[in-house]
Amino acid sequence: MKTAERRELEGLALEVRKDIVRMTGVARSGNIGSSLSLVDILVYLYWKVLRIRPEEPHWPARDRVVLSKSHACPALYAVLANRGFFDRSELWNFRRLGAMLQGHPEMVRTPGVDAPGGSVGMGIGIANGLMLASGFDGLDSRVFCILGDGELQEGSIWESAMKTPDLGSGKIIALVDMNGMQMNGPVKDIRNIEPLREKFESFRWTVVEADGHDFDDLEGAFALALKRADEGPSVILARTVPGKGFSLAEKGLLGYPSSPMNRERMEQALREMESATGGTGKGEDL
Amino acid sequence: MKSTLEGFGEGLLEAARERKDLILLHADMDAVPIIDPFVSNFPGRAINCGVSEQDMIMTAAGLALGGKTPVVLSWSAFLTTRAFDQIRTCLAIPGLQAILAGTHAGLSAGEEGVSHQMNQDIALMRSLPNMSVLVPADAASSSESVSLSLDHPGPVYLRLGADRVPDTCTDRNADVRAGSGRLLREGDGITICACGIMVHEALKAAEILSQQGISAEVIDCFSIKPLPSQQILASLRRTGCCVVAEEHNLIGGLGEAVASLSASENPVPVRCVAISDRYGQSGAPRELQEYYGLTFREIVGESAQAWSMRRR
Numbered sequence: 001m002k003t004a005e006r007r008e009l010e011g012l013a014l015e016v017r018k019d020i021v022r023m024t025g026v027a028r029s030g031n032i033g034s035s036l037s038l039v040d041i042l043v044y045l046y047w048k049v050l051r052i053r054p055e056e057p058h059w060p061a062r063d064r065v066v067l068s069k070s071h072a073c074p075a076l077y078a079v080l081a082n083r084g085f086f087d088r089s090e091l092w093n094f095r096r097l098g099a100m101l102q103g104h105p106e107m108v109r110t111p112g113v114d115a116p117g118g119s120v121g122m123g124i125g126i127a128n129g130l131m132l133a134s135g136f137d138g139l140d141s142r143v144f145c146i147l148g149d150g151e152l153q154e155g156s157i158w159e160s161a162m163k164t165p166d167l168g169s170g171k172i173i174a175l176v177d178m179n180g181m182q183m184n185g186p187v188k189d190i191r192n193i194e195p196l197r198e199k200f201e202s203f204r205w206t207v208v209e210a211d212g213h214d215f216d217d218l219e220g221a222f223a224l225a226l227k228r229a230d231e232g233p234s235v236i237l238a239r240t241v242p243g244k245g246f247s248l249a250e251k252g253l254l255g256y257p258s259s260p261m262n263r264e265r266m267e268q269a270l271r272e273m274e275s276a277t278g279g280t281g282k283g284e285d286l
Numbered sequence: 287m288k289s290t291l292e293g294f295g296e297g298l299l300e301a302a303r304e305r306k307d308l309i310l311l312h313a314d315m316d317a318v319p320i321i322d323p324f325v326s327n328f329p330g331r332a333i334n335c336g337v338s339e340q341d342m343i344m345t346a347a348g349l350a351l352g353g354k355t356p357v358v359l360s361w362s363a364f365l366t367t368r369a370f371d372q373i374r375t376c377l378a379i380p381g382l383q384a385i386l387a388g389t390h391a392g393l394s395a396g397e398e399g400v401s402h403q404m405n406q407d408i409a410l411m412r413s414l415p416n417m418s419v420l421v422p423a424d425a426a427s428s429s430e431s432v433s434l435s436l437d438h439p440g441p442v443y444l445r446l447g448a449d450r451v452p453d454t455c456t457d458r459n460a461d462v463r464a465g466s467g468r469l470l471r472e473g474d475g476i477t478i479c480a481c482g483i484m485v486h487e488a489l490k491a492a493e494i495l496s497q498q499g500i501s502a503e504v505i506d507c508f509s510i511k512p513l514p515s516q517q518i519l520a521s522l523r524r525t526g527c528c529v530v531a532e533e534h535n536l537i538g539g540l541g542e543a544v545a546s547l548s549a550s551e552n553p554v555p556v557r558c559v560a561i562s563d564r565y566g567q568s569g570a571p572r573e574l575q576e577y578y579g580l581t582f583r584e585i586v587g588e589s590a591q592a593w594s595m596r597r598r
Contacts, residue, residue: 060353064351106379106380107351107380108380108381114351115347115348115351116347116375116376116379116380117375118375118379119371119374119375122344122372122375122376124344125340125341125343125344125345125347125348125372125376126344126345126347126348126351126376127348128341128344128345128348129344129345129346129347129348129349129350129351129352129356130348130349130351130352131348132309132333132345132348132349132352132354133348133349133351133352133353133354134352136307136309136352136354137352137353155340156340156341156344156372159338159340159341160338160340160341160344160345162338163335163336163338163341163345
């Protein structure tokens with residue numbers, strides 16, 4: 001990846017991270033740790049991979065994104081707003097009564113949200129159906145399913161993952177945001193999901209590993225997964241840091257993942273993010 | 287005599303001929319006689335999802351999101367319970383169009399025993415906003431239910447039985463839709479609302495009641511949600527009392543729906559013939575019907591009670 005391209009993606013990721021901090025700060029709730037870990041992945045996906053038309057969100061031939069770890073919807077909302085699916089001012093109504101941006105995604109309300117969610121463990125199954133539908137219509141759409149590592153504890157994930165390789169032609173690429181944390185602590189201490197590579201391989205998926213915060217690595221991982229897509233489903237295991245970019249969240253000092261942000265924390269997070277990247281952002285105050 | 291499952295199969299073939307977007311998904315139900323004709327008529331449009339109801343519903347949701355009309359078939363006992371979260375999250379909340387056909391419902395699972403006899407499915411499905419619930423009484427009504435469901439927005443739960451049932455729906459040309467009832471017999475002494483296998487019992491009960499001087503009006507309430515409220519209320523205004531008969535637990539079914547309607551709009555005595563909040567056991571469906579008190583005799587008895595308390 002060229003330096004200028006990487007710089008551009010880093011700048012977009014910074015804007016998205018700041019918007020996540022602002023929206024969860026204004027809402028005083030929302031899962032910030034799980035959202036911040038996903039940012040670089042979503043930025044790469046939405047700016048470099050997806051065939052979409054933000055001005056025509058229901059374009060039939062579009063690629064689909066199923067956010068299975070839907071508690072990270074602040075990240076998705078901030079990406080969709082910055083990608084032009086709706087006005088950024090919607091972000092400040094996140095979780096409010098009547099808002100377009102619900103606490104967990106409600107597809108009928110939000111342009112750019114392709115699938116229902118809220119109850120985890122359902123992404124691969126929905127992706128299977130979307131892939132079948134595009135096959136019936138002879139479309140070349142690809143389906144991207146974003147999973148969390150904690151939600152792989154749900155049995156329904158594996159029910160669906162077992163089916164995907166047998167669904168014939170179609171392109172499903174799953175990505176696991178391996179931030180290592182779930183609601184009550186480290187995934188490995190609560191219900192160990194490892195060895196994950198071997199699990200997916202034994203389910204006949206191609207496994208690609210990547211650093212989920214390194215755009216060069218993500219570029220290689222997506223390229224490999226897409227190259228293999230005709231042969232069957234691929235999954236990118238993306239190592240990430242929970243709360244990436246905000247020290248309190250990275251260190252797990254926010255406590256319970258949905259603990260409310262406050263003005264002080266929000267300002268601290270925005271300052272940290274600006275200084276870490278040399279202030280490439282717009283410097284907008286909120 | 288055919289089962290409502292067989293009737294559904296016929297309606298499904300008809301609908302699939304007209305609608306190229308209709309896709310059948312089932313959870314390893316090849317042994318059910320309706321699958322083979324579908325597969326041979328529409329190769330490539332039937333998907334055996336294996337024994338995985340949750341994945342089947344999620345796949346159906348994906349298909350619906352991609353512009354297809356999924357029709358899902360499984361045992362009602364497993365479809366409505368194992369995949370309830372998926373049904374709620376992936377289909378009901380977004381209001382996606384789909385038919386959920388739950389077969390071997392009620393006592394028709396017979397000898398399979400309690401685990402397979404599903405008498406709580408109506409309660410589960412009708413509690414979901416956006417979900418409609420249809421319970422056909424005979425094969426013809428069941429066949430028609432497929433097109434009624436496709437003409438209705440959102441997901442529809444279609445409750446099917448595997449046991450052969452007598453024909454009750456005589457007026458083939460009636461203008462029905464999801465939300466209407468079939469008036470099978472007119473009367474002004476008592477309103478009998480029934481669904482599924484209890485419609486036939488209700489007609490038998492009405493015959494006996496007429497000999498006792500009570501003129502019973504029988505409504506086939508095949509559409510439990512939306513309920514044919516105006517039709518039921520109009521009948522209650524004439525009769526002043528009601529019996530509801532259903533092959534379902536007393537809690538959460540048609541009986542409660544009608545009682546609740548009556549309580550808020552026109553309070554009259556409403557008595558229910560249903561399964562009295564208990565589980566079943568192995569036995570032939572007809573034996574079970576006798577054992578659990580789901581016959582015309584109970585309808586006659588309850589009708590006499592309700593009639594004695596009628597309010598007009």
